[in-house]
Amino acid sequence: MYLYDEFDRTLVTERVAEFRDQVARRLSGDLTEDEFKPLRLMNGVYLQLHAYMLRIAIPYGTLSSDQMRALARVARLYDRGYGHFTTRQNIQFNWIKLTELPDAMADLARAGLHGMQTSGNCVRNITTDQWAGVAPDEIEDARVWAEVLRQHLTLHPEFSFLPRKFKIAVTAAAHDRAAVRVHDLGLRLRRNTAGETGFEVMIGGGLGRTPYIAKTIKPFLPARDLLSYIEAVLRTYNQFGRRENIYKARIKILVHTLGAEAFANEVEAEWLPIKDGPLALEPAAIAAIAERFKYPDYEALEDNPRALGRARDQDRDFHRWLGNAVANHKVPGYAIVTLSLKPEGGPPGDATAEQMDAIADLADSFSFGEIRVGHEQNLVLPHVAQHDLPELWRALEKIGVATPNIGLISDIISCPGLDYCSLANTRSIPVAQDLTRRFADLDLAHDLGRLHINISGCINACGHHHVGHIGLLGVEKNGEEFFQITIGGRADEKAALGELLGPAVPYAEAADAVEDLVAAYLELRLRSTETFLDVVTRVGVETFKERVYATR
Amino acid sequence: MTAPSQQKLKVTGPVVVTANRLSDGAVVYRTADQRWSPRLERAAVGTTLAGASELLARAVADDGAVGAYIAPVEINPDGALRPGNLRERIRQSGPTIDLPTSSGF
Amino acid sequence: MPLVRHGAVIDDPFIRVEADAPIPDGAPVLIPAAHFLADAQRLSLRSAPTGVLWPNDRRVEELAPHLDRLALVALSFPSFRDGRAYSQARLLREHYGFRGELRATGEVLRDQFLFLLRAGFDSLEVKKVADASAFDAAVSRYSVFYQPATDGRTTAQQARLRRARWTDAHLSFCCSR
Numbered sequence: 001m002y003l004y005d006e007f008d009r010t011l012v013t014e015r016v017a018e019f020r021d022q023v024a025r026r027l028s029g030d031l032t033e034d035e036f037k038p039l040r041l042m043n044g045v046y047l048q049l050h051a052y053m054l055r056i057a058i059p060y061g062t063l064s065s066d067q068m069r070a071l072a073r074v075a076r077l078y079d080r081g082y083g084h085f086t087t088r089q090n091i092q093f094n095w096i097k098l099t100e101l102p103d104a105m106a107d108l109a110r111a112g113l114h115g116m117q118t119s120g121n122c123v124r125n126i127t128t129d130q131w132a133g134v135a136p137d138e139i140e141d142a143r144v145w146a147e148v149l150r151q152h153l154t155l156h157p158e159f160s161f162l163p164r165k166f167k168i169a170v171t172a173a174a175h176d177r178a179a180v181r182v183h184d185l186g187l188r189l190r191r192n193t194a195g196e197t198g199f200e201v202m203i204g205g206g207l208g209r210t211p212y213i214a215k216t217i218k219p220f221l222p223a224r225d226l227l228s229y230i231e232a233v234l235r236t237y238n239q240f241g242r243r244e245n246i247y248k249a250r251i252k253i254l255v256h257t258l259g260a261e262a263f264a265n266e267v268e269a270e271w272l273p274i275k276d277g278p279l280a281l282e283p284a285a286i287a288a289i290a291e292r293f294k295y296p297d298y299e300a301l302e303d304n305p306r307a308l309g310r311a312r313d314q315d316r317d318f319h320r321w322l323g324n325a326v327a328n329h330k331v332p333g334y335a336i337v338t339l340s341l342k343p344e345g346g347p348p349g350d351a352t353a354e355q356m357d358a359i360a361d362l363a364d365s366f367s368f369g370e371i372r373v374g375h376e377q378n379l380v381l382p383h384v385a386q387h388d389l390p391e392l393w394r395a396l397e398k399i400g401v402a403t404p405n406i407g408l409i410s411d412i413i414s415c416p417g418l419d420y421c422s423l424a425n426t427r428s429i430p431v432a433q434d435l436t437r438r439f440a441d442l443d444l445a446h447d448l449g450r451l452h453i454n455i456s457g458c459i460n461a462c463g464h465h466h467v468g469h470i471g472l473l474g475v476e477k478n479g480e481e482f483f484q485i486t487i488g489g490r491a492d493e494k495a496a497l498g499e500l501l502g503p504a505v506p507y508a509e510a511a512d513a514v515e516d517l518v519a520a521y522l523e524l525r526l527r528s529t530e531t532f533l534d535v536v537t538r539v540g541v542e543t544f545k546e547r548v549y550a551t552r
Numbered sequence: 553m554t555a556p557s558q559q560k561l562k563v564t565g566p567v568v569v570t571a572n573r574l575s576d577g578a579v580v581y582r583t584a585d586q587r588w589s590p591r592l593e594r595a596a597v598g599t600t601l602a603g604a605s606e607l608l609a610r611a612v613a614d615d616g617a618v619g620a621y622i623a624p625v626e627i628n629p630d631g632a633l634r635p636g637n638l639r640e641r642i643r644q645s646g647p648t649i650d651l652p653t654s655s656g657f
Numbered sequence: 658m659p660l661v662r663h664g665a666v667i668d669d670p671f672i673r674v675e676a677d678a679p680i681p682d683g684a685p686v687l688i689p690a691a692h693f694l695a696d697a698q699r700l701s702l703r704s705a706p707t708g709v710l711w712p713n714d715r716r717v718e719e720l721a722p723h724l725d726r727l728a729l730v731a732l733s734f735p736s737f738r739d740g741r742a743y744s745q746a747r748l749l750r751e752h753y754g755f756r757g758e759l760r761a762t763g764e765v766l767r768d769q770f771l772f773l774l775r776a777g778f779d780s781l782e783v784k785k786v787a788d789a790s791a792f793d794a795a796v797s798r799y800s801v802f803y804q805p806a807t808d809g810r811t812t813a814q815q816a817r818l819r820r821a822r823w824t825d826a827h828l829s830f831c832c833s834r
Contacts, residue, residue: 049579049643082653098575151813157773157806161743235744238744239745346652351652418638418642419648420647
């Protein structure tokens with residue numbers, strides 16, 4: 001993972017000092033709320049239903065065990081003992097007092113953590129594949145490029161007051177685990193025929209009120225030109241993005257209005273004068289950052305050690321967990337382990353301070369001190385020796401993060417909803433909890449196979465419902481909670497938006513409707529290996545609609 | 553629910569003025585003696601557009617809390633105040649779910 | 658609103674001319690864009706310094722032909738949240754090579770001072786007197802800057818490379834003994 005040097009540390013410390021001063025000026029009345037709000041948002045401080053919420057960035061989803069302990073400490077000292085991992089590889093604390101925020105941030109800064117640009121009209125946390133650096137199918141480690149971008153775009157003087165937020169995702173594998181096509185800017189690492197590294201540049205994706213899949217405006221951008229080209233994209237957006245209507249202010253609207261080609265031409269015009277200037281990325285510059293990424297000193301191990309096979313044969317539960325939560329690693333003898341933060345009846349993506357500390361210790365013992373956060377709101381231990389898996393599993397079970405439901409129906413992605421969020425129309429967490437109880441039977445869940453349910457409490461789509469196999473969108477009708485249901489969405493390299501099933505269903509019936517969809521799937525599938533998404537693609541939405549609305 | 557600050561002012565029943573306390577974001581209600589209280593039972597109740605607007609205007613000028621707006625209440629037969637919709641119920645009594653605790657480990 | 662230049666509050670030498678009002682001879686003037694462009698030929702021949710107040714929703718490209726005869730370009734922040742003038746400033750400085758005074762007008766708070774200086778502004782029309790007095794503190798808030806900008810401050814990257822070269826040179830010196 002990336003190791004901060006004194007420059008990185010100094011910047012974060014200086015940021016905390018600035019925020020401390022801003023809070024003081026707010027509390028004394030020198031700053032009005034209107035003046036303070038954009039400033040606190042740029043530090044990730046929201047005002048929600050019950051309290052302030054602090055969003056901490058976890059750059060490209062990578063955490064050290066010490067950083068996890070720092071998060072646990074903040075949860076304990078300043079919050080109510082838990083945190084929530086989000087769909088953008090961040091963590092949220094829901095109860096911190098404004099008066100204590102500077103201290104909490106100072107504590108986090110000591111561990112190299114911050115909330116810079118996790119909110120506000122600026123470039124947000126740059127996300128990537130939570131398996132970056134260890135996935136067998138990647139070209140190279142996407143996180144290095146994410147870090148190059150993160151530094152360039154942190155406190156950028158020109159781009160700190162954009163028309164609206166700007167989200168970037170990077171992937172380096174053919175199978176896109178970073179959902180790049182539903183980001184404002186998606187980057188896909190490629191090699192050209194000469195073997196040079198470059199990026200496919202995709203612009204104008206996004207969910208929310210007007211969802212779009214991003215368009216490719218440059219099939220191959222040489223790595224050298226990454227910063228200058230993105231500078232040109234942002235300069236174009238900064239000047240011409242709409243500002244008078246927040247629902248029309250994202251870059252996707254500008255791209256759609258101009259057309260992808262016209263937009264690309266604007267960017268080209270901004271880019272050509274600057275492409276050979278100081279932003280051209282020389283190999284030394286890339287190396288200076290790449291060098292600070294430390295990789296484990298892997299041992300020379302064999303795949304499938306005998307002890308592993310024995311444990312697998314002896315314990316059915318271990319066997320199931322192994323097949324579900326453990327993925328292949330690029331280094332022989334190692335594995336990528338996903339920790340489920342979706343226990344039966346639990347709020348999706350939450351972890352207690354005790355769990356965080358325990359996971360930090362396990363990371364030290366089993367994963368070279370490194371943890372990842374995925375946009376599915378689960379955690380990952382990315383460097384586990386296969387022979388350690390049985391012992392690790394028992395330890396994970398003890399702290400409740402070994403539910404073998406990764407990618408299955410009970411691995412629900414959900415926003416916090418009306419229980420926390422002032423923007424929400426409906427609650428979402430209780431619906432998720434209810435569904436995890438209804439589908440708690442692991443045999444059933446495994447039989448159903450890969451099935452992503454995404455729940456958003458409002459059109460801002462923080463639960464990414466548009467790209468769920470089953471998407472639930474909270475809406476309000478006459479003061480009552482309802483859900484619109486979509487099916488057939490996907491977030492990967494074949495990204496697609498779900499189609500509306502029919503009229504919104506009342507809150508109390510949402511889980512029933514999901515059960516009806518599942519029942520329909522079981523009836524319609526040709527074989528057990530045909531997934532829910534496969535069936536929707538094959539038979540279409542109408543058939544499902546009939547089943548769900550037959551008695552409604 | 554539509555963010556209340558974006559709604560047009562309308563009084564069709566009893567209302568209170570509510571906001572979030574500046575120092576810690578806690579939910580507070582405007583009292584008759586022009587202070588902020590975390591207790592709904594201390595809230596001043598407005599029944600006319602003029603009365604509610606006046607209460608709101610003075611609340612907005614009081615920087616001890618932010619984001620003040622008018623929220624519906626219901627009044628029990630015994631005079632006790634109840635939040636007038638789901639959002640206000642949740643604001644008053646907290647999330648409808650149990651917060652994660654370490655019980656079980 | 659106090660005008661801050663080179664860290665000090667100064668009196669504005671430029672007279673602000675409202676749209677279509679007569680332009681005083683022999684005095685520095687700040688003229689709205691439309692007014693200037695309608696009479697650019699003549700106004701460019703003024704002997705006294707001429708400045709143009711440029712709106713943030715118009716391409717600076719249109720002003721480019723006149724830049725070498727302008728002493729001042731004032732850009733606009735209708736709200737401090739509206740960041741268009743940062744791009745305009747950088748284009749004026751770095752693309753069009755404007756060397757005159759570049760002024761930020763509109764809603765400018767101390768929290769933007771450093772961004773503004775980095776983007777190439779050298780005078781700021783500041784909303785609050787208290788912010789004007791806090792200018793030095795505000796611009797010394799940060800000592801680390803990640804990205805190159807108009808101001809030319811050393812970036813973290815440059816500092817790192819410099820240090821790496823020093824270390825290499827130092828090591829090779831030590832090791833060669």
